[in-house]
Amino acid sequence: MPIVSFNEVKEESKQNILKILGRRSERVSRWVGYTNGRHRTRYLYFAGAKKMPxxxxxxQAADLEQYCGV
Incomplete structure (x- = not known):
């Protein structure tokens, strides 16, 4: 059975407005990652599976159900 987890990465960037002034911004990237079973999941997706345990x-069960679940 595939094992999934929620992952998060914070990316910081700096934009120079003039040579002296700069603005920092932070962006958070979130995704669901597979520890095991990603190839099996991709096969079932292309085969037409609507649900997969x-x-x-x-x-993380509540978050998985909210964002990806049935």
């Missing part, structure tokens, strides 16, 4: 950490 996965395993996740119990703290």
């Amino acid at each position: 996965v395993m996740c950490h119990k703290d």
Whole structure:
């Protein structure tokens, strides 16, 4: 059974307005990553599967159901 987890990365960037002034911005990228089973999941997706059971950490179960689940 595929094991999935939610991942998050914070990216900082700096934009120079003039040579003296600069503006910093922070962007958060979030995604669902696979620890095991990504090829099987891709095959089932192309084969037409609408649902697939996965395993996740119990703290992330509510988030997985909210964003990806049925």
